[in-house]
Amino acid sequence: MKKILILCSAIVLLNSCSTEPKIKHLTYQNIVILSDLSSRIDNKPSKDINEILKIIDFFKNECVKPGEKIGDRSSIIFSSFSDKVIATIDIDKIKKLEDKQQFINSSGKFQSNGLNYQINDFVLKVNNSYANIRNKGLDLISVLIEKIENEPIVKKDSSLTNGIDTTYINFDNHIYIFTDGYLEYFNKNSNNQFYFGISEIDKVRQYSKINNVDIQTALNTNQSLSLTPIKNKKNQFINLHILETHERDKNDLLQTYKYPIGQRDNEILEAVWRKWAKESGFKSFEWKKY
Template identity: 70%
Template sequence: MEMKNILIICSAISLFSSCGSESQNKHLTYQNIVILSDLSSRIDNKPSKDTDEIHKIVQYFKNECVKPGEKIGDKSSICFSSFSEKTIAAIDIGNIKNLGEKQQFINSTGKFQNNGLTYQIDDFEQKVKNAYSNIRNKGLDLISILTEKIENEPIVKESFYLTDGIDTTFVKYDNHIYIFTDGYLEYLNKNANSQFYFGSSEIEKVRQFCRTNNLDITTALEKNHSFNLPITKSKKNQFVNLHVFETHERDRNEKNLNYSHPKGERDNEVLAAVWRKWAVESGFKSFEWRKY
């Protein structure tokens, strides 16, 4: 065989081999949903809407994340706890490694017919309702507890990758922490440690500072650092989308449907600005404050 033909054949074999071993990278994203409820006297002040809102989050997890009958191999998770307890209810699809068993669980078929996702969803929501019926906390340092949970409990999932030397799968988690509270940071041991205490008295100080200096709330917080919560940096914060869901406004008269203070000075607006500034400076991926 002529040298020219040998070179052509070798080149063809080399090209074929390189095409056959070309890496195939996959990027997969799953949801990790964490629900933390402030089960204080706030939920006795007016009919609680928390469980209805939590039901919406649970249905989102089921229908938009896991998608029974549509999606294969999901790794999403959801958990619920109060600030005073560790995990009360949890569903983690990623814990089931075998794909066949995973799909049986998701679709509530086979050996999971009576203990699959459908049953687990109902059980999850029942545990939420039981917690709301039976747990009451007189006052907790929510920021300190949240920081502790993020840092020391396995509630935040970090992205990772899997490779066989050729193909690589990049697995990303969108972490969402939903806090159900009225936003007031009031707790019992203020005299021992007041750094994260922010209640009615602190709100009034911000309000008066705004009036005296003709400032809006955001500008007041920038100018007077004594109003700000201490920054709590953690490398895990960058992976967390923080949502604060607020339902009870103390300065709102439910009977007359009016407020004790004009727009721009209301409790809810001060609290939202204080929480947001703390979340941004503490390095959270995103922050949402929602009245509902």
């Protein structure tokens, strides 16, 4: 009996001395900016660049935090719909912690080509793209689906194990699309799957009026008025943001609208995009008018 008690005491003592496994959860941001560089930005003064600068500032001062944060793994990408990546900053590609911190703080061997330099170069490439690229009549949703599926713009979560300790690396994927929300392209006659322009908007408006229902009810009742959802395993990891800059049915001079509240182009487009994003399985959806 005495031996049993001694053995039990030894087991308790050993358990009390053992190290508890540590589990950490770290979250980083993966920001993707896609700009619809069509004639829309020539029709009215463009507000896109100022909004993009706000996103870049958020990336630097809220995600990376030079001088404050250690070991960040966030990234930011800019592209038009017709191009692959035009500008990118990916902190995660720098593996050594010392090099990473020197890059983030623009110090040591990265004094002249660190984060500050990369951000200035990023902004320059954004400005050049807006000045020189014009794509008319692109099928934006088809291109978006293609980019999500085939380009490395979505980051997956991972984990690292060191002995008994585990660190879970999570990424918040955000895709910001700068557009006016209209989905108009040249080959509508051969493929109208994602075409949604003035005619399609008016069909929703008329159905809503005739049946005396709001826009959301109209879309839920008559599926032919909506966009075709496209499910992708990667969609569940993406927070989709549509940043709408121009309302075609608004008179900026008089500050009046062609249609009453509840029937305006912008409201219909938002409802159509929101329904499509939800049915396509995106993690979240934001429609921002500014």
